[in-house]
Amino acid sequence: MSNRLNLFFGPQHAGVSGNFNITVTLEGETIVGARIHLGFLHRGFEKMLENVGFLQGFPFVCRINVMDPDHNEQIYAMAIEELAGIEVPPRAHYIRTLVLEMARLSTHLLWLNGMAGAMGFYTVNHWAMLARDEILELFSLISGARVYHIYILPGGVRRDLPDGFAAKMTAFLDDFEQTLHDFDVALFNNRVFRKRTDGVGVITQEEALRDGMTGANLRATGLARDVRREEPYAAYADLDFEIPTRIEGDSYARAMVIREEMHQSVRIIRQVLDKLPDGPAWNRTPNPFKWNIPPGEAYVRVESGRGELGGYAVTDGSNRIRRMNYRGPSLPHGLVVLPRILVGMTVPDIAHMVSSLNISVPEIDR
Amino acid sequence: MMREQELVERLNARFSGLEARVQRRQRVIVSATRELIPSVLLWLKEQAGYHQLTLISCVDWIEDGEFELVYHVASHASGIHVMVKARIDRDQPVMESIVPIYVPAQPYEREIHELFGVDFPGNPDLTPLYLDDWHELPPLRKDFDTKAYAQRTYDYEQ
Numbered sequence: 001m002s003n004r005l006n007l008f009f010g011p012q013h014a015g016v017s018g019n020f021n022i023t024v025t026l027e028g029e030t031i032v033g034a035r036i037h038l039g040f041l042h043r044g045f046e047k048m049l050e051n052v053g054f055l056q057g058f059p060f061v062c063r064i065n066v067m068d069p070d071h072n073e074q075i076y077a078m079a080i081e082e083l084a085g086i087e088v089p090p091r092a093h094y095i096r097t098l099v100l101e102m103a104r105l106s107t108h109l110l111w112l113n114g115m116a117g118a119m120g121f122y123t124v125n126h127w128a129m130l131a132r133d134e135i136l137e138l139f140s141l142i143s144g145a146r147v148y149h150i151y152i153l154p155g156g157v158r159r160d161l162p163d164g165f166a167a168k169m170t171a172f173l174d175d176f177e178q179t180l181h182d183f184d185v186a187l188f189n190n191r192v193f194r195k196r197t198d199g200v201g202v203i204t205q206e207e208a209l210r211d212g213m214t215g216a217n218l219r220a221t222g223l224a225r226d227v228r229r230e231e232p233y234a235a236y237a238d239l240d241f242e243i244p245t246r247i248e249g250d251s252y253a254r255a256m257v258i259r260e261e262m263h264q265s266v267r268i269i270r271q272v273l274d275k276l277p278d279g280p281a282w283n284r285t286p287n288p289f290k291w292n293i294p295p296g297e298a299y300v301r302v303e304s305g306r307g308e309l310g311g312y313a314v315t316d317g318s319n320r321i322r323r324m325n326y327r328g329p330s331l332p333h334g335l336v337v338l339p340r341i342l343v344g345m346t347v348p349d350i351a352h353m354v355s356s357l358n359i360s361v362p363e364i365d366r
Numbered sequence: 367m368m369r370e371q372e373l374v375e376r377l378n379a380r381f382s383g384l385e386a387r388v389q390r391r392q393r394v395i396v397s398a399t400r401e402l403i404p405s406v407l408l409w410l411k412e413q414a415g416y417h418q419l420t421l422i423s424c425v426d427w428i429e430d431g432e433f434e435l436v437y438h439v440a441s442h443a444s445g446i447h448v449m450v451k452a453r454i455d456r457d458q459p460v461m462e463s464i465v466p467i468y469v470p471a472q473p474y475e476r477e478i479h480e481l482f483g484v485d486f487p488g489n490p491d492l493t494p495l496y497l498d499d500w501h502e503l504p505p506l507r508k509d510f511d512t513k514a515y516a517q518r519t520y521d522y523e524q
Contacts, residue, residue, distance in 0.1 A: 211470060
């Protein structure tokens with residue numbers, strides 16, 4: 001066909017959604033085909049993990065997903081704990097839950113920043129960034145670092161919470177609940193946002209299951225599936241929270257599921273601070289230089305901000321991991337769902353869809 | 367552990383030549399031959415409700431001269447995660463594609479093809495996913511030496 005045009009979209013897009021290239025084939029205004037090109041962020045982490053000791057792997061794994069690093073640490077720690085038979089003290093389980101929910105809030109806020117930015121709501125964009133920055137400051141109180149914390153270790157967490165942390169966290173949460181209300185007024189209930197998202201990018205539950213979707217994208221099609229409920233890890237079994245769902249399966253439903261999840265995260269963090277048990281925060285692990293883990297295999301999974309994050313770990317009795325394969329929720333979202341759903345849309349929808357499906361490119365590229 | 371045990375018994379009764387066992391709560395491991403993989407996965411999907419293909423992993427067992435392919439499937443109804451494993455020859459790594467059974471298998475097989483060099487006849491697109499102009503060994507094979515490659519490729523001084 002002579003009236004077809006190939007358009008290269010990315011890899012440098014102004015939003016946080018960039019870092020991969022989409023070649024879209026256009027017929028007039030309409031997209032008739034899309035192809036994803038990766039590799040701009042490939043760092044070969046899975047290979048590097050095979051060349052370093054078990055504890056040395058932590059600075060690598062948190063960088064697998066730039067937006068949501070703590071869930072990757074949790075996966076790696078859980079895999080090593082299962083293979084080496086290490087117990088985690090109850091206090092560490094609660095502190096991990098706190099950190100993971102803070103990570104969920106911060107990744108959801110980054111999503112909000114991208115989503116609002118992709119549609120021109122630059123005020124909300126900056127509010128989200130500001131709230132996230134406050135969470136990063138709280139992270140630096142806990143771990144000494146803002147983005148990559150390397151805080152969760154096999155057997156617990158690297159150190160206990162600092163004095164006076166609960167008061168600072170509570171002050172942030174009180175403030176943040178007001179901010180959530182502001183988001184509602186400025187974005188989620190805004191008629192422009194509704195018109196832009198209602199009925200756009202509809203995915204049925206059948207399609208979602210067929211394409212291997214998880215997380216908020218699946219819950220927006222009406223299925224209340226969440227690893228925190230299906231296979232509780234950390235302290236989630238003791239905590240009271242809801243799994244928000246919507247039935248429409250469109251861009252608005254996905255946005256509202258994430259918005260409601262932020263509210264649930266606030267609830268979870270408050271409960272963690274209330275119930276935090278006493279005791280040690282870390283069970284000592286063997287000397288990392290002489291640490292051999294017996295042969296075995298384990299698949300562990302958590303509910304990251306984007307969906308089911310899994311890790312398949314194989315050990316062979318040496319002091320190196322034989323294979324650590326990460327399963328990121330963004331791979332099926334980005335490589336299976338996105339090219340399919342873009343067909344029939346127009347160019348301005350591309351940034352919207354990348355944000356709406358909450359695709360994390362570093363997680364696919366690894 | 368009831369549902370796990372029941373699934374294992376159904377699998378062992380339905381197929382000969384495979385060994386299914388309960389690894390722990392919510393985990394079942396099935397060791398099969400490479401010829402059995404598509405029919406086991408089709409049975410799990412159609413007869414047992416394992417609709418989600420979570421991941422396909424490949425492990426290089428260079429000392430045995432084999433690759434191990436691990437198909438991870440999960441069921442929402444039972445909450446069980448099943449790992450179906452098969453070993454293939456490392457020198458002639460070929461495995462039938464399961465894209466007709468599970469749609470998300472396409473990028474996973476494409477990834478394994480690039481990083482381990484396993485061929486998946488039946489997969490519509492096995493072009494490289496991450497690496498441009500790669501002429502070395504597939505990088506996740508155990509005989510690929512990362513350090514030597516880095517020294518050869520980049521300016522490196524002690």
